[in-house]
Amino acid sequence: MDLASGFRFPKFFKVALPAATLIALHRMWTERHRLETLVNSKTAALKSSEQTLRAVLNSVNVAIFVHDLDGTILDVNEPMTLMYGVSSEQAKRMTIANDFSSQRNPTDQLPVIWQDVLNGNPRSFEWIARRPLSSEEFEVEVFLRRIPLKDRDVILANVKDVTDRKRVERELMNAKTAAERADQEKTTFMSIASHELRTPITALKVYLQLAQRALTRGDPVDSLTIDRSLEQTDRLVRMIDDLLDVSRIETGALALRQQSVDIAGLVKDVVEVFNHLGLNRKILLEPHLEAEPARAFADPARIEQVLSNLIRNALKYSPENSDIHVRLSIDGKRHEVRISVQDRGIGIPKDRQQNLFTRFYRVPSKAHLGRQGLGLGLYISKRIVKEHGGQMGVLSEEGQGSEFYFTLPLERLPSVR
Numbered sequence: 001m002d003l004a005s006g007f008r009f010p011k012f013f014k015v016a017l018p019a020a021t022l023i024a025l026h027r028m029w030t031e032r033h034r035l036e037t038l039v040n041s042k043t044a045a046l047k048s049s050e051q052t053l054r055a056v057l058n059s060v061n062v063a064i065f066v067h068d069l070d071g072t073i074l075d076v077n078e079p080m081t082l083m084y085g086v087s088s089e090q091a092k093r094m095t096i097a098n099d100f101s102s103q104r105n106p107t108d109q110l111p112v113i114w115q116d117v118l119n120g121n122p123r124s125f126e127w128i129a130r131r132p133l134s135s136e137e138f139e140v141e142v143f144l145r146r147i148p149l150k151d152r153d154v155i156l157a158n159v160k161d162v163t164d165r166k167r168v169e170r171e172l173m174n175a176k177t178a179a180e181r182a183d184q185e186k187t188t189f190m191s192i193a194s195h196e197l198r199t200p201i202t203a204l205k206v207y208l209q210l211a212q213r214a215l216t217r218g219d220p221v222d223s224l225t226i227d228r229s230l231e232q233t234d235r236l237v238r239m240i241d242d243l244l245d246v247s248r249i250e251t252g253a254l255a256l257r258q259q260s261v262d263i264a265g266l267v268k269d270v271v272e273v274f275n276h277l278g279l280n281r282k283i284l285l286e287p288h289l290e291a292e293p294a295r296a297f298a299d300p301a302r303i304e305q306v307l308s309n310l311i312r313n314a315l316k317y318s319p320e321n322s323d324i325h326v327r328l329s330i331d332g333k334r335h336e337v338r339i340s341v342q343d344r345g346i347g348i349p350k351d352r353q354q355n356l357f358t359r360f361y362r363v364p365s366k367a368h369l370g371r372q373g374l375g376l377g378l379y380i381s382k383r384i385v386k387e388h389g390g391q392m393g394v395l396s397e398e399g400q401g402s403e404f405y406f407t408l409p410l411e412r413l414p415s416v417r
């Protein structure tokens with residue numbers, strides 16, 4: 001249809017317009033409509049691509065900050081608000097340096113990095129971040145880079161929370177150091193142990209040679225030679241037993257054979273055995289306590305071992321002419337029996353006391369190391385006492401003597417019905 005002749009104009013147009021004007025108007029209207037549709041569709045496309053972009057930014061596992069070149073925060077993604085505990089509106093009023101960083105970071109570092117990034121060099125570094133509202137700190141890895149946009153450049157920061165990874169790394173590091181230390185300890189121990197084991201064997205060999213010489217001459221073997229040989233054999237057996245105990249402890253196989261034990265009686269027996277060894281030393285037992293009933297559910301052989309260890313140490317680390325006191329007391333309130341061994345010997349420096357119960361430990365002083373030993377007795381003893389539910393400790397002054405003690409829970413007698 002020809003527009004000029006056939007176009008019917010709406011009725012409310014009272015004035016008839018020339019056909020050419022009508023055509024122009026129509027063109028304008030069509031063009032405007034076309035442009036409007038175009039703008040709408042472009043806007044929709046833009047909106048949807050912005051939404052896509054935002055969805056992407058929000059779904060990544062890192063906090064993202066968009067900065068102006070001067071450090072003003074222009075935008076952040078959702079993970080940032082979760083990681084730092086602020087809303088995006090709050091974030092935009094804050095700055096990385098003042099609000100999102102721990103005071104523990106080196107103060108001069110950030111400006112240098114920022115300048116570097118401004119110059120176009122992307123930088124990644126570790127940082128201690130801070131939640132501004134709770135002041136809580138956490139470790140992050142930051143990646144900063146300058147990005148040219150159409151109208152201006154921005155600085156983009158990617159921040160990853162690495163607290164968990166750092167913790168695992170530290171734990172691994174500690175485990176490695178501990179393993180290395182244990183390894184070193186074992187090497188040192190091996191050389192001490194071989195040396196210590198050799199000493200009684202060398203002595204044994206000398207006594208056997210003496211006996212052999214006497215026999216060759218047709219003389220009787222001196223009973224002292226036999227006694228000494230047996231002493232050295234006992235020492236050797238004790239050392240080997242200690243070594244076996246350590247491996248039992250370390251494999252969790254220190255099995256106790258517990259039964260109802262009269263602790264006062266046991267202590268008395270052990271003290272008597274020592275007093276009959278002809279050591280020229282007196283082990284004094286606090287006499288009035290003997291009558292106290294003190295029964296514990298315990299492995300008698302193991303408790304004997306603990307007490308013997310303490311008495312042997314007291315003898316070893318105190319002068320020939322001094323006595324040893326063994327005491328037994330009952331703490332009714334705590335429902336436990338306490339056994340202590342006190343000497344007037346060389347004592348232990350305060351700063352060494354906490355190490356005494358660790359494996360292979362011997363106080364590193366001339367007075368202590370001059371005496372033979374593997375440094376296992378106290379370690380084993382404390383483990384045995386702990387297995388029984390008791391405690392072991394020491395009170396000592398250097399040069400004044402020591403008191404080693406241990407406790408055992410008293411057996412609960414079945415209540416009278």
Ligand SMILES: Nc1ncnc2c1ncn2[C@@H]1O[C@H](COP(=O)(O)OP(=O)(O)O)[C@@H](O)[C@H]1O
Nearest residue numbers: 313314317347362363368373374375376377378
């Ligand atoms: N009664 C004591 N007086 C002084 N030091 C002691 C005493 N008992 C133990 N010690 C110190 O504790 C260390 C560990 O004792 P222990 O484990 O029995 O090992 P060892 O007797 O083989 O040296 C000893 O080397 C010694 O330095």
Ligand SMILES: [Mg+2]
Nearest residue numbers: 313373377378
């Ligand atoms: Mg010892």
